Amino acid sequence: MTREPTVNLSTVDAFLSTEGVCKTYVSRGQETKAIGNVSLAIERGSFVSIVGPSGCGKSTLLQIMAGLIEPSSGKAYIESQEVHAPPRQVVYVFQQYTRSLFPWKTVRGNVEYGLKSRESMTAQQIASRANEYIELVKLQGFEDHYPWQLSGGMQQRVAIARALACKPNVLLMDEPFSAVDALTRVGLQDLVLRLWRELGLTIVLVTHDVEEAVYLSTRVVALTKPPSTVGIDLEITLPHPRQQIATKELPQYLEYRHRLLAQLFADEGLATVAEANK
Numbered sequence: 001m002t003r004e005p006t007v008n009l010s011t012v013d014a015f016l017s018t019e020g021v022c023k024t025y026v027s028r029g030q031e032t033k034a035i036g037n038v039s040l041a042i043e044r045g046s047f048v049s050i051v052g053p054s055g056c057g058k059s060t061l062l063q064i065m066a067g068l069i070e071p072s073s074g075k076a077y078i079e080s081q082e083v084h085a086p087p088r089q090v091v092y093v094f095q096q097y098t099r100s101l102f103p104w105k106t107v108r109g110n111v112e113y114g115l116k117s118r119e120s121m122t123a124q125q126i127a128s129r130a131n132e133y134i135e136l137v138k139l140q141g142f143e144d145h146y147p148w149q150l151s152g153g154m155q156q157r158v159a160i161a162r163a164l165a166c167k168p169n170v171l172l173m174d175e176p177f178s179a180v181d182a183l184t185r186v187g188l189q190d191l192v193l194r195l196w197r198e199l200g201l202t203i204v205l206v207t208h209d210v211e212e213a214v215y216l217s218t219r220v221v222a223l224t225k226p227p228s229t230v231g232i233d234l235e236i237t238l239p240h241p242r243q244q245i246a247t248k249e250l251p252q253y254l255e256y257r258h259r260l261l262a263q264l265f266a267d268e269g270l271a272t273v274a275e276a277n278k
């Protein structure tokens with residue numbers, strides 16, 4: 001098997017970055033060291049997935065990049081500006097979309113809400129922008145439905161439309177596909193991939209799923225167990241457009257998957273099948 005290159009940070013032109021980020025939570029006098037030391041430089045226009053064992057601080061890192069929480073030490077930057085509050089060009093899509101949508105607002109009302117709170121636009125401009133993004137996530141015909149009248153996948157598409165309607169440059173997504181069934185998940189993955197390419201976004205995605213990470217990304221970062229550091233930082237050079245079946249049969253895809261799983265298993269002290277059979 002050929003070895004694909006790991007990312008050489010010194011050659012990355014950083015758009016988003018973290019420098020020596022550590023995070024220790026203190027709750028009722030008890031310390032939890034989540035992130036040990038993580039430095040990342042993320043290029044504009046890239047699609048970076050962060051994987052790692054449960055509790056290694058993936059969500060924490062994403063929230064630090066989003067300006068939602070402060071690191072205990074180290075810094076996060078966007079375009080060389082230190083991040084202390086949510087930057088305007090960044091939106092965050094939460095795992096629990098059912099909680100992030102307003103149940104008393106329709107699809108249109110939910111998508112428009114983000115615009116009303118972020119921009120000074122006329123009512124007509126807001127309605128037209130909302131329509132544009134409802135169409136982009138293929139929810140036309142459902143504008144007047146309430147979240148509870150939609151499937152889980154459709155609700156997540158509303159959350160994505162609402163996030164993108166603000167025209168962010170950066171989308172930070174925390175396990176956005178984890179609450180839906182396998183087929184819906186595949187559809188949402190391809191939707192996000194299409195939007196990433198069409199809109200020129202920079203995406204950072206937290207996921208437990210190594211296969212999803214490889215399929216979607218231009219780069220996958222695996223964190224070690226806590227207090228976490230970067231275990232492996234892998235550039236993914238699979239061809240675009242990606243296809244759910246054909247891409248996952250490419251030897252290069254399997255090689256990436258192998259390297260990442262081997263890293264995660266080694267970190268957890270789990271044997272691979274080959275080792276277990278020795």
Ligand SMILES: Nc1ncnc2c1ncn2[C@@H]1O[C@H](COP(=O)(O)OP(=O)(O)OP(=O)(O)O)[C@@H](O)[C@H]1O
Nearest residue numbers: 025026027032034053054055056057058059060061
């Ligand atoms: N607000 C908080 N107060 C105290 N501890 C916290 C808080 N938020 C997270 N933690 C702890 O920090 C560690 C990292 O949590 P985090 O959710 O960032 O990890 P994760 O890698 O995203 O986990 P998972 O994959 O299970 O979702 C965990 O041990 C968690 O219990």
